[in-house]
Amino acid sequence: MKPGLLALAAVSLSFAAAAQQAPVPGWQQGRPESQAASPLAPNAPKLTVTPVDQLPVGRLTLPAGFKAEVHAHGMPGARMMAVGANGTLFVGTRTIGRVYAVTMEGGQQKVRTIASGLTQPNGIAFRDGALYVVAINKVLRFDGIEGKLDAPGTPVDLTAAFALPPEEHHGWKFMTFGPDGKLYMQVGAPCNICLVDENRHALLLRYNPDGTGREVVARGVRNSVGMAHHPVTGQLWFTNNGRDWAGEDEPEDTLGVVQKVGEHFGFPFCHMGSMQDPEMKGRECSEFSAPALRLGPHTAALGMRFYTGDMFPAEYKNSMFIARHGSWNRTQRSGYDVVRVSLDAQGKATMHPFLGGLLDGNAFLGRPTDVQQLPDGSLLVSDEQMGAIYRISYAR
């Protein structure tokens, strides 16, 4: 952990009711003394290849007419996805530090590792032939990447221009291009619950692709690891992970929409638009923007995209798919699925189950992390735990 984070954590803790002297692990921070013996802790990652016959694709449940198959596998830690102009699928990771590229060659999906040794290169985006990769301590651009997958060469290092904070906790990024050509990403809160500098943490940001022109799009967003622009309105929608250690059933993760640039969604004082934080006092929920929808307690709603294809039934058009990675801070596991959120004519959001079957009692079989539409209208779902990507298609 970086000294900066520790200093910040120490400052935050001095505001908290708990009389903590020593810094605590980020995930543990905010845990009341009464739960000091809790066995709940983040799920361990799996960093080795899972053989294809051990993938849970046969267990997946979907609405009638949909089917799931293994699209690509053998990519430990596969998380966020981006598709290149020539059809290459790029995949980011966290702990294992790699970026993968998946291409169809001779009727088979071929997986290459095109970058490695990075610190949590979760955020990836593709534009004008270039792959953008954002790790905690680096922003890299691989120009003309699809023409040199076997030897990507040295990327352009944009780290200094973006000047992102170095904190590891909630420091991994989600990244996407907006219709305005800008790069959108988040900077999460460097803690579970703490006071933050409102110009530095718990933000949604946008930049020019070269790292200039930094602008705060939203404040008070604890950690968003999924955002997408509405294909018609152009508004930015985003998932947000709620705080831990404040209850089995609250606060819930949320889906938000930015109505006005710079608006504040309440962290750390108010969660999901209605729940005052038990420790962080001084500002009221009424001062902040409320989310559009609640996405369940501790579900870890991460990657989200709008569906714009023609393969799925008409009512799917312009609705959102959201990967819920699954809980750790809850005795009964929640999430571990993909949901669909539709918007009615008034813009009211409704959640529908989509992909399930990954919970077996209270054990999990996989962890959906991101969704990505292919040009044919099918939908990819990444499974970080199994290092695999499933393809969901529909036939009447």
Next chain:
Amino acid sequence: MRRAVLAAAVLAAACAGLPAGPARAAGDAAQGKALAAERNCATCHGAAGVSATPNIPSLAGQPEDFITLQMILFRERLRDAPPMPDMAQGLEDPQIEALAAHYAGLAPGHAADRAPRDEARYQAGAALSEKLRCGICHLPDYRGRAQIPRITGQREEYLAQSLTQYRDGKRHGSDTNMNAVVYGVPDADLAALAHYLAQQ
């Protein structure tokens, strides 16, 4: 009220055991044994996985997931502990899982050159372990679980070295928990903690 309910639920979960993650195929221990022989792991880590070499850890009885994770971090050059990053190059995932299964299946033991117990340092280490709650993640008998290592009976100077590296930000696990746990702990306290754990 809310917290009381959660605390009760958490206690119930603790008594029932942790919710399980996905089933994992155990590595092939026999293949791991052959590979360990081929790669001369015993030269440093000991013939039975109990190290007689200063600053080299014992591997016998370590959780499989812990060994696998560390080997992957070595191979990906995300953990720097020469010569391991070089030695891990070219190992395929099933080979790493086989090595992990082999060492996880060996009986843990103490180094033959273990120093006698120093009661004052032992007691200081015990108090520190209580304060830092080492037994929550490493389990009360410190045998470890999943990606969290066995620390009971490990070589004392290796434990001290590891704790110092975590404190100084020179080593990370799959997260930064250990860095935070020992942040700012003085050398003498880390040495006492290492002594206490080595003497288990």
